[in-house]
Amino acid sequence: MALMAANASDATADLAMMAGASVLASLTIPGRAEHVSEARSFVAKAIGPENPAADVAILLTSEIVTNAVLHSYSRCAGGTVTLVVIEISGGLRVEVADDGSDLSTPVVKGDVYASDGHGLYLVQTLADQWGYVRDEAGTTVWFWLRAAASR
DSSP states (O other): OOOOOOOHHHHHHHHHHHHHHHEEEEEEEEGGGHHHHHHHHHHHHHHTTTTTHHHHHHHHHHHHHHHHHHHGGGGSSTTTEEEEEETTTTTTEEEEEEEOSOOOOOOOOOOOSSSSSSHHHHHHHSSSSSEEEEEEEEEEEEEEEOOOOOO
Protein backbone atom coordinates (compact mmCIF):
# COMPACT_ATOMS: atom_id res chain seq x y z
CA MET A 1 0.00 0.00 0.00
CA ALA A 2 1.38 3.41 -0.93
CA LEU A 3 1.85 5.94 1.82
CA MET A 4 0.66 9.49 1.57
CA ALA A 5 3.60 11.85 1.85
CA ALA A 6 2.56 15.26 3.06
CA ASN A 7 4.37 18.55 3.17
CA ALA A 8 4.87 20.07 6.58
CA SER A 9 2.03 22.36 7.52
CA ASP A 10 2.45 26.00 6.63
CA ALA A 11 2.61 26.86 10.34
CA THR A 12 5.39 24.32 11.00
CA ALA A 13 7.36 25.53 8.00
CA ASP A 14 6.93 29.17 9.05
CA LEU A 15 8.08 28.42 12.61
CA ALA A 16 11.05 26.47 11.32
CA MET A 17 12.14 29.35 9.09
CA MET A 18 11.81 31.88 11.93
CA ALA A 19 13.92 29.73 14.23
CA GLY A 20 16.62 29.15 11.62
CA ALA A 21 15.41 25.60 11.24
CA SER A 22 14.90 23.40 8.24
CA VAL A 23 12.05 20.95 7.75
CA LEU A 24 13.79 17.85 6.41
CA ALA A 25 10.66 15.82 5.68
CA SER A 26 7.10 15.08 6.70
CA LEU A 27 4.88 12.07 6.26
CA THR A 28 1.30 11.11 7.08
CA ILE A 29 0.56 7.44 7.65
CA PRO A 30 -2.59 5.54 8.61
CA GLY A 31 -2.95 5.24 12.39
CA ARG A 32 -2.49 1.48 12.44
CA ALA A 33 0.13 -0.61 14.26
CA GLU A 34 1.36 -2.19 11.02
CA HIS A 35 2.55 1.27 9.87
CA VAL A 36 4.92 1.91 12.81
CA SER A 37 7.78 0.28 10.88
CA GLU A 38 7.14 2.71 8.02
CA ALA A 39 7.54 5.60 10.46
CA ARG A 40 10.89 4.19 11.60
CA SER A 41 12.09 3.77 8.01
CA PHE A 42 10.94 7.27 7.13
CA VAL A 43 12.92 8.88 9.98
CA ALA A 44 15.98 6.76 9.18
CA LYS A 45 15.89 7.92 5.57
CA ALA A 46 15.14 11.56 6.45
CA ILE A 47 18.14 11.96 8.76
CA GLY A 48 20.50 9.50 7.08
CA PRO A 49 22.42 6.55 8.51
CA GLU A 50 25.56 8.66 9.01
CA ASN A 51 23.80 10.83 11.59
CA PRO A 52 25.10 9.78 15.04
CA ALA A 53 21.64 10.39 16.52
CA ALA A 54 19.93 8.09 14.00
CA ASP A 55 19.51 5.04 16.26
CA VAL A 56 18.06 7.07 19.15
CA ALA A 57 15.80 9.09 16.83
CA ILE A 58 14.44 5.90 15.24
CA LEU A 59 13.82 4.25 18.63
CA LEU A 60 12.05 7.28 20.08
CA THR A 61 9.97 7.75 16.94
CA SER A 62 8.88 4.13 17.18
CA GLU A 63 7.79 4.58 20.79
CA ILE A 64 5.81 7.76 20.13
CA VAL A 65 4.12 6.49 16.96
CA THR A 66 3.21 3.27 18.78
CA ASN A 67 1.61 5.34 21.55
CA ALA A 68 -0.31 7.36 18.95
CA VAL A 69 -1.78 4.28 17.27
CA LEU A 70 -2.61 2.59 20.58
CA HIS A 71 -3.94 5.48 22.65
CA SER A 72 -5.48 8.05 20.30
CA TYR A 73 -8.35 8.31 17.85
CA SER A 74 -5.76 7.84 15.11
CA ARG A 75 -6.41 4.10 15.51
CA CYS A 76 -10.01 4.57 14.33
CA ALA A 77 -11.11 4.22 10.71
CA GLY A 78 -9.57 7.03 8.66
CA GLY A 79 -7.26 8.09 11.49
CA THR A 80 -3.75 9.26 10.72
CA VAL A 81 -0.41 10.04 12.34
CA THR A 82 1.82 12.77 10.92
CA LEU A 83 5.59 12.90 11.43
CA VAL A 84 7.74 15.97 10.86
CA VAL A 85 11.56 15.87 11.01
CA ILE A 86 13.26 19.23 11.58
CA GLU A 87 16.88 20.36 11.91
CA ILE A 88 16.81 23.08 14.55
CA SER A 89 19.05 24.71 17.14
CA GLY A 90 22.05 22.49 16.54
CA GLY A 91 20.01 19.32 16.69
CA LEU A 92 17.16 17.26 15.38
CA ARG A 93 13.49 17.56 16.33
CA VAL A 94 10.89 14.90 15.51
CA GLU A 95 7.19 15.68 15.96
CA VAL A 96 4.44 13.05 15.93
CA ALA A 97 0.89 14.39 15.67
CA ASP A 98 -2.14 12.17 16.24
CA ASP A 99 -5.91 12.63 16.29
CA GLY A 100 -6.03 13.04 20.09
CA SER A 101 -8.08 11.29 22.74
CA ASP A 102 -10.55 12.33 25.42
CA LEU A 103 -9.17 9.80 27.87
CA SER A 104 -5.40 9.94 27.85
CA THR A 105 -2.50 12.34 27.97
CA PRO A 106 1.14 11.36 27.55
CA VAL A 107 2.32 9.94 30.89
CA VAL A 108 5.83 8.85 31.86
CA LYS A 109 6.00 5.82 34.12
CA GLY A 110 9.45 5.12 35.49
CA ASP A 111 8.28 2.12 37.48
CA VAL A 112 10.01 -0.93 36.02
CA TYR A 113 7.06 -3.05 37.19
CA ALA A 114 4.44 -0.95 35.38
CA SER A 115 2.68 -2.83 32.59
CA ASP A 116 2.92 0.14 30.23
CA GLY A 117 4.36 3.64 30.01
CA HIS A 118 7.94 2.62 29.30
CA GLY A 119 7.99 4.29 25.87
CA LEU A 120 7.78 7.80 27.23
CA TYR A 121 10.26 6.86 29.95
CA LEU A 122 12.71 6.10 27.12
CA VAL A 123 11.86 9.42 25.47
CA GLN A 124 12.41 11.28 28.74
CA THR A 125 15.68 9.45 29.40
CA LEU A 126 17.25 9.56 25.92
CA ALA A 127 16.03 12.86 24.45
CA ASP A 128 17.73 16.12 25.33
CA GLN A 129 14.28 17.74 25.43
CA TRP A 130 10.75 16.52 24.85
CA GLY A 131 7.19 17.62 25.34
CA TYR A 132 3.68 17.55 24.01
CA VAL A 133 0.89 19.88 22.98
CA ARG A 134 -2.80 18.97 23.15
CA ASP A 135 -5.45 20.96 21.38
CA GLU A 136 -8.76 20.43 19.60
CA ALA A 137 -6.93 18.92 16.59
CA GLY A 138 -5.13 16.24 18.62
CA THR A 139 -1.85 15.67 20.42
CA THR A 140 1.65 16.38 19.14
CA VAL A 141 4.52 14.72 21.01
CA TRP A 142 8.01 15.90 20.11
CA PHE A 143 11.60 15.26 21.07
CA TRP A 144 14.85 17.06 20.37
CA LEU A 145 18.28 15.49 20.17
CA ARG A 146 21.37 17.67 20.38
CA ALA A 147 23.86 17.47 17.52
CA ALA A 148 26.49 14.79 18.11
CA ALA A 149 29.31 17.36 18.20
CA SER A 150 27.66 18.94 21.25
CA ARG A 151 27.27 15.69 23.18
